[in-house]
Amino acid sequence: ETGVTQSPTHLIKTRGQQVTLRCSSQSGHNTVSWYQQALGQGPQFIFQYYREEENGRGNFPPRFSGLQFPNYSSELNVNALELDDSALYLCASSLGGLAGYYEQYFGPGTRLTVT
Amino acid sequence: AQRVTQPEKLLSVFKGAPVELKCNYSYSGSPELFWYVQYSRQRLQLLLRHISRESIKGFTADLNKGETSFHLKKPFAQEEDSAMYYCALNTNAGKSTFGDGTTLTVKP
Numbered sequence: 001e002t003g004v005t006q007s008p009t010h011l012i013k014t015r016g017q018q019v020t021l022r023c024s025s026q027s028g029h030n031t032v033s034w035y036q037q038a039l040g041q042g043p044q045f046i047f048q049y050y051r052e053e054e055n056g057r058g059n060f061p062p063r064f065s066g067l068q069f070p071n072y073s074s075e076l077n078v079n080a081l082e083l084d085d086s087a088l089y090l091c092a093s094s095l096g097g098l099a100g101y102y103e104q105y106f107g108p109g110t111r112l113t114v115t
Numbered sequence: 116a117q118r119v120t121q122p123e124k125l126l127s128v129f130k131g132a133p134v135e136l137k138c139n140y141s142y143s144g145s146p147e148l149f150w151y152v153q154y155s156r157q158r159l160q161l162l163l164r165h166i167s168r169e170s171i172k173g174f175t176a177d178l179n180k181g182e183t184s185f186h187l188k189k190p191f192a193q194e195e196d197s198a199m200y201y202c203a204l205n206t207n208a209g210k211s212t213f214g215d216g217t218t219l220t221v222k223p
Contacts, residue, residue: 033211042119042201042213043159056209090159103149104211106159 002027002109004093012113013081019112021076023091026105032074034102035090036067043090049074077111086114117142119204121214128192129222136187136201136217138176147205148185150176151213154198162187162200172196192221 005024013019026030031050035043045058049068063079070092078085088111092104118141128134140146150162163171165178165185176187185202202214 031209031210035211035213040215042121042215043211044213045211048209050209056206058210067148092159103161103164105161106151108158 006089006106006107006110008093008110009108010111010113012115015034015081015083015114017081018079019078021080021087021089021091021110021112023074023076023107024092025074025093027074029093029095030072030080031094032072032097033092033094034074034076035092036060036085037088037090040085046076050087051087056065081114083114085111088112117146117204117206117210117212119202119212119214121200121202121217123217124215125218125220127220128193129223134189134192134196134219134221135190136202136219138185138187138214138217140183140185140202140204142183142204142206146178146209148178149203149205150185150187151203152198153201153203153216158161159201177193179188191218194221194223197221 007022018087033048036047036091046060048056052068065077069076090108091107094102094104096102120139152153152162153159160185199216201216204212
């Protein structure tokens with residue numbers, strides 16, 4: 001069984017640029033959620049994808065967008081980067097889509113720094 | 116809107132002492148509640164979820180709908196329990212909300 005992987009590990013971007021972060025789900029999982037974790041805070045839910053469709057979104061602006069592919073891997077895209085976007089971005093996979101009782105398996109995260 | 120509050124950022128106990136990490140939530144529907152743990156240099160992982168009613172590593176958590184709480188308890192803390200603990204709430208609309216976490220330190 002393969003765990004959740006994320007790439008890259010670290011990334012430095014300039015304000016105004018665009019970034020794409022990638023996530024491979026745990027084998028057999030059909031749901032991916034993305035989180036932003038600022039220093040000293042808990043993970044903040046960005047959105048969730050279930051079978052290639054977005055089916056839940058947190059309070060993030062439209063410049064945060066995502067994709068899920070047929071193999072259930074996923075991308076998080078952030079346009080027009082702002083300094084406040086600097087954070088650890090976590091991906092989590094699970095089974096079950098809308099069913100809330102499934103546990104999530106987290107990746108190690110991508111550390112994004114915006115200068 | 117749903118919300119999860121962990122009132123203690125830091126909690127320190129001695130080995131062998133009981134420990135309770137507090138979690139309060141607000142949600143108008145029927146919540147699914149979880150505790151996740153992050154040990155040093157490791158990724159976030161599930162500790163337990165209320166629906167399974169199990170005890171993991173000696174930890175238990177009871178959902179109290181009247182008090183809207185889901186406190187995590189262990190009768191005898193061990194040094195290896197030192198970690199960051201997050202309480203999380205899932206809805207059946209695909210949304211998850213995490214608290215800001217409690218750092219537990221168990222002193223020898």
